[in-house]
Amino acid sequence: xxxxxxxxxxxxxxxxxxxxxxxxxxxxxxxxxxxxxxxxxxxxxxxxxxxxxxxxxxxxxxxxxxxxxxxxxxxxxxxxxxxxxxxxxxxxxxxxxxxxxxxxxxxxxxxxxxxxxxxxxxxxxxxxxxxxxxxxxxxxxxxxxxxxxxxxxxxxxxxxxxxxxxxxxxxxxxxxxxxxxxxxxxxxxxxxxxxxxxxxxxxxxxxxxxxxxxxxxxxxxxxxxxxxxxxxxxxxxxxxxxxxxxxxxxxxxxxxxxxxxxxxxxxxxxxxxxxxxxxxxxxxxxxxxxxxxxxxxxxxxxxxxxxxxxxxxxxxxxxxxxxxxxxxxxxxxxxxxxxxxxxxxxxxxxxxxxxxxxxxxxxxxxxxxxxxxxxxxxxxxxxxxxxxxxxxxxxxxxxxxxxxxxxxxxxxxxxxxxxxxxxxxxxxxxxxxxxxxxxxxxxxxxxxxxxxxxxxxxxxxxxxxxxxxxxxxxxxxxxxxxxxxxxxxxxxxxxxxxxxxxxxxxxxxxxxxxxxxxxxxxxxxxxxxxxxxxxxxxxxxxxxxxxxxxxxxxxxxxxxxxxxxxxxxxx
Amino acid sequence: xxxxxxxxxxxxxxxxxxxxxxxxxxxxxxxxxxxxxxxxxxxxxxxxxxxxxxxxxxxxxxxxxxxxxxxxxxxxxxxxxxxxxxxxxxxxxxxxxxxxxxxxxxxxxxxxxxxxxxxxxxxxxxxxxxxxxxxxxxxxxxxxxxxxxxxxxxxxxxxxxxxxxxxxxxxxxxxxxxxxxxxxxxxxxxxxxxxxxxxxxxxxxxxxxxxxxxxxxxxxxxxxxxxxxxxxxxxxxxxxx
Numbered sequence: 001x002x003x004x005x006x007x008x009x010x011x012x013x014x015x016x017x018x019x020x021x022x023x024x025x026x027x028x029x030x031x032x033x034x035x036x037x038x039x040x041x042x043x044x045x046x047x048x049x050x051x052x053x054x055x056x057x058x059x060x061x062x063x064x065x066x067x068x069x070x071x072x073x074x075x076x077x078x079x080x081x082x083x084x085x086x087x088x089x090x091x092x093x094x095x096x097x098x099x100x101x102x103x104x105x106x107x108x109x110x111x112x113x114x115x116x117x118x119x120x121x122x123x124x125x126x127x128x129x130x131x132x133x134x135x136x137x138x139x140x141x142x143x144x145x146x147x148x149x150x151x152x153x154x155x156x157x158x159x160x161x162x163x164x165x166x167x168x169x170x171x172x173x174x175x176x177x178x179x180x181x182x183x184x185x186x187x188x189x190x191x192x193x194x195x196x197x198x199x200x201x202x203x204x205x206x207x208x209x210x211x212x213x214x215x216x217x218x219x220x221x222x223x224x225x226x227x228x229x230x231x232x233x234x235x236x237x238x239x240x241x242x243x244x245x246x247x248x249x250x251x252x253x254x255x256x257x258x259x260x261x262x263x264x265x266x267x268x269x270x271x272x273x274x275x276x277x278x279x280x281x282x283x284x285x286x287x288x289x290x291x292x293x294x295x296x297x298x299x300x301x302x303x304x305x306x307x308x309x310x311x312x313x314x315x316x317x318x319x320x321x322x323x324x325x326x327x328x329x330x331x332x333x334x335x336x337x338x339x340x341x342x343x344x345x346x347x348x349x350x351x352x353x354x355x356x357x358x359x360x361x362x363x364x365x366x367x368x369x370x371x372x373x374x375x376x377x378x379x380x381x382x383x384x385x386x387x388x389x390x391x392x393x394x395x396x397x398x399x400x401x402x403x404x405x406x407x408x409x410x411x412x413x414x415x416x417x418x419x420x421x422x423x424x425x426x427x428x429x430x431x432x433x434x435x436x437x438x439x440x441x442x443x444x445x446x447x448x449x450x451x452x453x454x455x456x457x458x459x460x461x462x463x464x465x466x467x468x469x470x471x472x473x474x475x476x477x478x479x480x481x482x483x484x485x486x487x488x489x490x491x492x493x494x495x496x497x498x499x500x501x502x503x504x505x506x507x508x509x510x511x512x513x514x515x516x517x518x519x520x521x522x523x524x525x526x527x528x529x530x531x532x533x534x535x536x537x538x539x540x541x542x543x544x545x546x547x548x549x550x551x552x553x554x555x556x557x558x559x560x561x562x563x564x565x566x567x568x569x570x571x
Numbered sequence: 572x573x574x575x576x577x578x579x580x581x582x583x584x585x586x587x588x589x590x591x592x593x594x595x596x597x598x599x600x601x602x603x604x605x606x607x608x609x610x611x612x613x614x615x616x617x618x619x620x621x622x623x624x625x626x627x628x629x630x631x632x633x634x635x636x637x638x639x640x641x642x643x644x645x646x647x648x649x650x651x652x653x654x655x656x657x658x659x660x661x662x663x664x665x666x667x668x669x670x671x672x673x674x675x676x677x678x679x680x681x682x683x684x685x686x687x688x689x690x691x692x693x694x695x696x697x698x699x700x701x702x703x704x705x706x707x708x709x710x711x712x713x714x715x716x717x718x719x720x721x722x723x724x725x726x727x728x729x730x731x732x733x734x735x736x737x738x739x740x741x742x743x744x745x746x747x748x749x750x751x752x753x754x755x756x757x758x759x760x761x762x763x764x765x766x767x768x769x770x771x772x773x774x775x776x777x778x779x780x781x782x783x784x785x786x787x788x789x790x791x792x793x794x795x796x797x798x799x800x801x802x803x804x805x806x807x808x809x810x811x812x
Contacts (some may be wrong), residue, residue: 156600204637257596268603304604408602408637409660413595413617413625421694421745425736431702432738443716517767 019059022047024114026101030140032120036091038141043086043114049107056098057322060087075514094122108165134167139208143168143237145248147230148214150332153254155365157224157270157301159334160253162194163217164233166246172237179234180216181248188221188304190330195245219330221301225257242317260412263370268306269362270336271300275308277358277375280545284380286350286515287388289319293344294375302328302335308360315349326539350384465502469495473562480554486544492561493541496534498508530568537561541549595627602630607638625654633664641668642757642778649755649781653747656680656687672779679754681781686743694744700736705731710812754794754809756780761808764791776802782809 024045033039043051055061066087074081092098098121113493138144143166150161164181175198183189200211222228232248258270273296280291294308303326312318321338322344326336347353359374422428429461476491514535521531540557598613614631617624644804647663652658665678680687689697708730715723760775767789776782782794782802791803 156596223600224593226593306603408605408607408633410599410602410633411629412599413626421741421748422696422698423745424739428698428702432705435702435706435709436712439712443713446713521760549759 014376019326022105022107022110022112024103024105024112024115026053026103026114028100028117030119032122033092033116033140034122034137035093035095035136037121038089038091039119040089041088043103045084045103045105045112045114046081047105047107047112048082048084049105049112051103051105053088053103054101055090055194056092056100058092058094058096058098059100060091060093062091065089092119095121095123097121115547134205136206138167141246142170143172143244143246145233145235145246147233147248147251149230149251149253150252150437153256155256155270155363155368156221156223156258156302157221157268158365159219159221159301159362161217161219161332161487162230164215164235164248165212166215166237167205167212168209168234168237168244169210170239171211172239172244173199173237175215176236176238176243178216178235179233183220183222184229186220186228186232188223189218191328192217192219192332217332219332219334221304221334222255225255227352228251228333259370261286261370262363262373263361264362265309265311265359265372266370267296267305269296269298269300269302269305269360270365271298271362272364273298273300273302273305273360273362273373275358275360275373275417277376277378279355279380281379283383284347285383285388286347286385287383289344289346292345292355294322295338296341296360297338298362299333299336300362302337302339303330304335305339309342309347310343310358311356312345313354313356315347315353316355317346317348319344319346347380347382347502348388350382353380354378355380355384412503462502465498469499469502469565470497473558473565476554476558480558485554489541489544489557491507492554492557493538493545496541496561496565499565499569500534525535528566530564532570533560533564534568537564554557576630596622597636598627598630602634602637605637607634610634611638612648613768624652626656629661634659636664636671638666639671641672642759643810644668645779646755646757646810647783649753652678653682653718653812656682656691669779670785672777674779681783682747688749689740690747691744692740692744692765694741694748695742697737697744701734701741704734704737708734731778751811752784754782754784754811755791756782756808757810761804764803766803767791774802776804784811 016394022045024043024047024408027044031038032036040052041055041556043053045051066085068087069082070081070085071082071436073079080416098119100119101114101116105112105114132338134144134146138146143169145164145166148163151158154160162181162183198213198215202212203212204212216233228249230253232250234245234247237244276295276297278293278295280293281288284290292310294310296302296305298305305320306322310318323342325340327335328335329341330336336416355378357375357377359372361370361372362373363369472491474494476488476495479485479488479491500517500521504524506520518528518531520530521534537557537560543552577690594613594616598610598617601607602610611634614627614634614677617627618631621627628647629651630646635647640643645665645668648661648668652661652665655661662678664732669676669678673796682690689698708727711723711727715727756776756778763772763774763776764770764804765772767788771802776796780796782796782804785793785795785801787806788803789791790805792806793801793803795801795810
């Protein structure tokens with residue numbers, strides 16, 4: 001029994017000691033965030049003292065620091081335990097994995113230490129949206145802002161409604177230091193429907209109840225085409241003594257160009273319009289000036305339209321510029337109202353005249369096409385006025401009307417570039433000079449080839465001639481061996497004639513003309529004694545031809561002739 | 572590295588051409604809305620990226636005309652007419668500017684008919700003609716090596732003279748574009764100097780006057796006026812076409 005009691009006492013004491021052990025607990029929320037996202041660092045401790053928390057580098061302290069305490073019943077000891085809280089907000093300015101803590105609480109001489117918390121920070125995701133998509137990051141924040149636009153894509157000239165929309169988890173008591181959103185290059189903007197008071201609306205997004213209100217609503221008329229950015233707005237929301245600064249995300253919208261086939265009477269209007277016309281006077285005399293009132297009513301960019309063209313027929317002259325009266329307001333649909341143009345027109349003809357209707361065209365963004373509207377024609381009875389002096393000829397009337405109605409005639413962007421002249425460039429000189437160089441090179445090469453062919457031909461011819469001559473002398477030898485010396489001498493003579501013909505390149509050589517032959521052979525540097533030897537050989541052949549020395553052996557003559565040819569006629 | 576540079580250059584070119592297109596559309600819109608000063612600014616920014624955009628030059632001249640800045644209107648319309656010598660609408664606009672200045676005259680081109688004709692054919696057309704003639708001449712030269720004939724040689728000589736003419740025309744057409752012989756007085760009135768020492772004469776040149784550059788002196792430029800007379804003026808007082 002004693003033992004049991006002792007164990008229970010010891011156990012209770014141990015538990016008591018454990019329960020009363022000083023505790024410092026560090027928590028960071030969220031543990032996964034983005035650069036710039038608000039982090040809440042909470043320290044819970046049952047010890048009160050001097051607090052010091054180790055923060056990682058890159059941590060930017062926020063405005064909110066909350067201190068508090070609460071008491072809880074410790075069911076183990078039955079005592080009330082007091083817990084002290086400290087909460088701070090901030091954000092990391094770089095991505096990575098960071099360690100928060102430990103937190104130290106110094107009480108007296110003792111220092112109590114907390115745990116460490118690791119937080120992963122990712123790079124900030126670019127959020128571009130038309131204001132309808134809300135990201136998870138935004139929902140985690142106590143308050144955030146978006147820029148809302150009525151459309152994500154508009155036509156050139158079409159109005160666009162833009163407003164700031166703020167979402168918060170609490171009801172702000174005040175709005176401070178508001179810096180409006182800005183649209184690059186847009187100068188035509190008008191405030192609409194901005195109330196002095198803030199009207200809240202409670203909505204639920206992904207299970208989170210948020211208070212929302214709109215602010216700074218404008219109707220803008222952007223110029224140009226393409227994508228346009230809307231820079232974020234900034235403000236500070238106040239909740240009692242707490243200040244929460246917020247910067248909205250930026251947003252973009254697209255401006256589409258109007259189709260290129262605009263009618264001639266297009267006045268620049270984008271929206272929906274109607275036109276009416278009224279004559280100022282009913283009874284007119286020739287030469288009278290009457291007012292023609294044209295009223296254009298519409299919604300859209302009414303304030304930017306041009307005056308409609310009257311297209312007056314002959315017999316009517318327009319005087320001066322019209323008196324323009326504007327009666328419109330800027331609202332959620334753009335400029336809404338009417339513009340009245342009061343023209344002064346003189347009638348120069350008489351009789352029953354037909355004043356053709358006034359037309360104008362506008363672009364309807366919902367139908368995505370140009371729409372032409374027209375007033376009806378007016379029939380006017382004009383009395384003749386003999387006193388009226390028509391100073392302006394009818395041929396000039398249309399010119400005057402043209403001049404008065406002239407609007408600036410512009411050229412579309414054909415983006416023509418004056419072509420860079422190729423003259424003087426390297427490419428030009430190469431293209432110009434290379435055919436000439438190639439022509440000369442090929443020409444010279446071709447000529448050399450031709451000359452070579454001629455030489456080769458001559459050499460070939462000489463070789464074949466030489467073979468022929470040798471064949472003749474061989475035949476002569478054969479004839480001599482067979483005893484036909486007459487034929488043999490004839491062949492020797494033939495061989496000599498051919499050899500000399502080839503040497504002298506003379507096809508019609510006559511061997512009997514000895515003087516000429518001597519001259520020709522001498523001119524080819526054949527020595528005179530060699531020429532005499534030749535003549536002796538030829539004489540011998542002649543004797544046999546004429547019947548003298550028929551039986552003489554021709555072998556020696558053949559050899560002599562061969563030797564003479566090889567010694568004197570080679571080369 | 573080279574690929575990166577090429578991609579960067581291409582991206583920059585596309586970006587600047589898109590910017591220029593955007594400014595052009597803005598200029599058109601503003602001009603149609605009769606906001607000429609703003610339109611002039613937009614068209615000028617287009618010309619900064621593409622100085623040879625003829626439509627922008629024409630529209631700029633037109634805007635200046637409607638804005639009653641006649642000297643500048645004449646300058647830009649003259650620039651336009653230099654590139655499009657037969658555009659009658661531009662000629663009419665210049666006449667309107669003269670009328671607004673109180674000058675009773677019509678526009679006449681400062682360039683001779685030959686110069687204009689050479690330019691209108693096109694500098695690159697002359698270049699292509701020269702290259703074609705060179706190829707034909709080369710062929711004839713080659714043929715003459717094969718077989719020398721009097722006809723071939725005569726033809727080569729003729730083509731040689733034609734080629735030289737085309738080369739000269741190509742050079743002249745190129746010079747025409749770069750030529751800055753003529754200038755327009757864009758200020759209301761500019762003084763005429765007697766000498767380089769700064770002494771003034773009693774005469775002045777009025778807005779819209781066209782002058783022809785002759786030579787540069789120490790401090791001024793010598794120009795020829797439309798009547799044939801010469802004058803000494805400051806080069807900053809005029810803008811060259």
